[in-house]
Amino acid sequence: MHSSLVRIQNAFGFFTTVAFVVAALIAGTDFLAPRTPSVGVLKPTNVQVVRGRPHYYSSKKEEYAIIRFSLDADLSSLFTWNTKQLFVYVTAEWPAASASSGSGANATNQAVIWDSIITSPSADHLANLGPIAKKKLIRSAKGKSIDPSRGILSLKNQRPKYQITHPSGKIAEREDVVLRLHYNVQPWVGLLTWNRDADIGRWKTLRDNVSKKFSFPAVKKKE
Amino acid sequence: MFSSLQNPRQAAAQLLNFGLILSTAFMMWKGLSVVTDSPSPIVVVLSGSMEPAFQRGDLLLLWNRNLFEETNVGEVVVYNVKGKDIPIVHRIVRKFGSGPDAKLLTKGDNNAADDTELYARGQDYLTRKDIVGSVVAYMPFVGYVTIMLSEHPWLKTVMLGIMGLVVVLQRE
Numbered sequence: 001m002h003s004s005l006v007r008i009q010n011a012f013g014f015f016t017t018v019a020f021v022v023a024a025l026i027a028g029t030d031f032l033a034p035r036t037p038s039v040g041v042l043k044p045t046n047v048q049v050v051r052g053r054p055h056y057y058s059s060k061k062e063e064y065a066i067i068r069f070s071l072d073a074d075l076s077s078l079f080t081w082n083t084k085q086l087f088v089y090v091t092a093e094w095p096a097a098s099a100s101s102g103s104g105a106n107a108t109n110q111a112v113i114w115d116s117i118i119t120s121p122s123a124d125h126l127a128n129l130g131p132i133a134k135k136k137l138i139r140s141a142k143g144k145s146i147d148p149s150r151g152i153l154s155l156k157n158q159r160p161k162y163q164i165t166h167p168s169g170k171i172a173e174r175e176d177v178v179l180r181l182h183y184n185v186q187p188w189v190g191l192l193t194w195n196r197d198a199d200i201g202r203w204k205t206l207r208d209n210v211s212k213k214f215s216f217p218a219v220k221k222k223e
Numbered sequence: 224m225f226s227s228l229q230n231p232r233q234a235a236a237q238l239l240n241f242g243l244i245l246s247t248a249f250m251m252w253k254g255l256s257v258v259t260d261s262p263s264p265i266v267v268v269l270s271g272s273m274e275p276a277f278q279r280g281d282l283l284l285l286w287n288r289n290l291f292e293e294t295n296v297g298e299v300v301v302y303n304v305k306g307k308d309i310p311i312v313h314r315i316v317r318k319f320g321s322g323p324d325a326k327l328l329t330k331g332d333n334n335a336a337d338d339t340e341l342y343a344r345g346q347d348y349l350t351r352k353d354i355v356g357s358v359v360a361y362m363p364f365v366g367y368v369t370i371m372l373s374e375h376p377w378l379k380t381v382m383l384g385i386m387g388l389v390v391v392l393q394r395e
Contacts, residue, residue, distance in 0.1 A: 005389050023362065085275055087314075087332065091296055096320070108325075110296045112316040117332060119275055126275035128333050167319050167326055167348065182297050186276045191360050194297060 026082055027190025033080045035203040037151075037195070040072035042090075042181055042211045045157045049172040049219050052163075062169040065216050067092055067113050069179055071155040073209075076148035078185050084123045086151065087184040089115035092164060094177040094216075111164040113179070121147050122188070172219045179211040261287035261356035266301055266310060267366030272331030273299070273312055280367030283312065285356025293321060294351060299358040302329065305343045310355055313338055323351045 046068040051061050069090065078086055089112050096108045119127045121141035127134060141147040165171055183206070185193045195206040255264045264285050268277045276299075277283070285301055294300065299314045316337060317328035326348035330337040339347060372378055 027360075087276070087297075089297060108319070108321045110318045112296060115316075115332075117275065123275050126278070128274055162316070164317070184297055184299075187361060189362055192299065192358055 023189045027187065030080065030082055030187060030190055030193070031201055031203075033202070034077065036077045037075045037183065037204070037206050038073065039181055039206065039208045040074070042069070042071050042073070042179055042209060044069050044179060044211060044214055047214065047217060049216050051219055054165075060169070062165045063171045063219060064163040064165050065092070065171050066163050067160050067179070068157050069114070069155070069160070069211075070157060071153055071181065073153045073181060074151065075153065075183060076151035078183065079120055079146050079148045079151055081122075081146060082187045082190060083120045083146075083185055084188045085120060085186045086118040087115065087186065088118060088153065089182050089184075091180050091182065092177055093180055094174050109166060111162070113160040113162055113164060114158065115161060116153075118150050120150075121145055172216055175215045176213050177216060178213055181206065181209040259284075259286050259288070259356060261285045263301075263310070263355060266312065266355075267369050268312060269309065269370070270311075270331075272333050273314070274333045276332060277312065277361070278363070280364055280370050282362040282364075282366040283358045284360040284362075286359045287354070287356035293325070294327070294354060294357060300329065301355045301358070302349055302353045303355060304341060304353070305346075307343075311338070311341065312358065319348070325351065327351070327354075 044067050048066045049063050050066065052064050054060060054062055071090065073088075075086060075088065091110050092113050093110045117127070119137075121138075122145050124134070124138045124141065127137060129137060141150075181195075183195050187193075193203075195209070196203070197205060199205050252264075256262060258264075264287075266283050266285065268279055268281045268283060271279060283301070294315065296315050296318050299312060301310050301312050303310050311329075313329040313331045315327050316330045317326075319326040327350065328337055328339070328348055342349070
């Protein structure tokens with residue numbers, strides 16, 4: 001009845017039960033922390049369309065949109081003790097060429113133009129940075145396990161990380177384009193959460209995260 | 224163990240018990256599969272392409288139903304590529320069109336380039352049916368055991384050896 005195997009089994013079983021219960025409790029605290037993210041400014045500042053090749057050896061020419069933008073947002077309330085990283089991304093959305101009833105919500109073309117990984121100080125050691133940049137990042141939050149100030153974004157005329165195109169290769173002179181800010185909270189344990197269109201409990205929705213409509217210009221001529 | 228050889232009733236009960244544990248685990252796994260509509264609802268992260276969000280050995284819970292909305296840009300999905308048997312966990316960064324035929328492009332957060340290179344020859348985009356599920360929950364480290372076992376096969380032998388030894392040495 002009380003052989004060593006049974007003892008080991010019981011100890012291991014109890015350990016896993018406790019570990020899972022503690023993990024579930026930690027994950028549950030996410031719902032207790034209020035989230036009140038807000039957006040001040042989100043607007044395109046300079047939009048260009050150029051022709052280029054998808055990669056060096058391709059003979060195909062495609063049109064690429066380069067959207068510079070400005071962004072002011074306060075996402076500091078998303079940082080809690082269970083936040084591992086915040087993934088912030090800006091998408092450009094535009095309706096299909098045929099359907100003209102395009103509002104941002106029914107957009108059928110969506111592409112990320114810029115994204116950023118904001119690690120919590122507790123996850124700084126995991127960040128994919130060079131040794132100097134990483135040391136700087138770790139030093140910037142010395143002694144703090146949560147650093148909400150990292151959630152305050154202020155970008156002026158930011159260059160996009162990704163030049164976007166469409167499978168058809170045509171993107172110039174498309175209308176009703178909007179930029180939209182999204183976030184994804186990655187926890188240490190628990191549920192991954194994205195911005196939602198409605199309030200959920202203590203989590204307020206992200207308002208004003210859509211820019212005014214604009215159009216892609218014609219292809220830029222070479223001088 | 225030796226003592227149970229003299230008692231066939233006890234041996235049979237032990238065998239049944241063992242079978243019960245195995246079938247319960249199998250049913251729970253398949254039940255979860257039905258609930259999430261995903262062929263493998265729990266996956267272990269094998270690469271570092273989504274760091275710092277996911278490390279090797281982390282456990283992900285997937286959900287593959289579109290109850291309220293379609294699979295959208297920004298979701299982290301697990302997908303299969305024709306001709307490759309290792310599923311990949313990456314984030315959707317572009318979506319053209321809607322419905323089951325929407326063209327999806329994925330990219331690992333930690334990678335510089337998107338996944339076009341990882342797809343099958345001549346394939347530029349994924350569609351919804353390539354996706355095994357979207358990541359909804361995360362649990363660190365737990366899956367590392369499976370990575371250890373598959374990368375160091377001698378560990379399996381050692382574990383089996385220890386178990387056998389315990390069974391033989393044990394006196395009931």
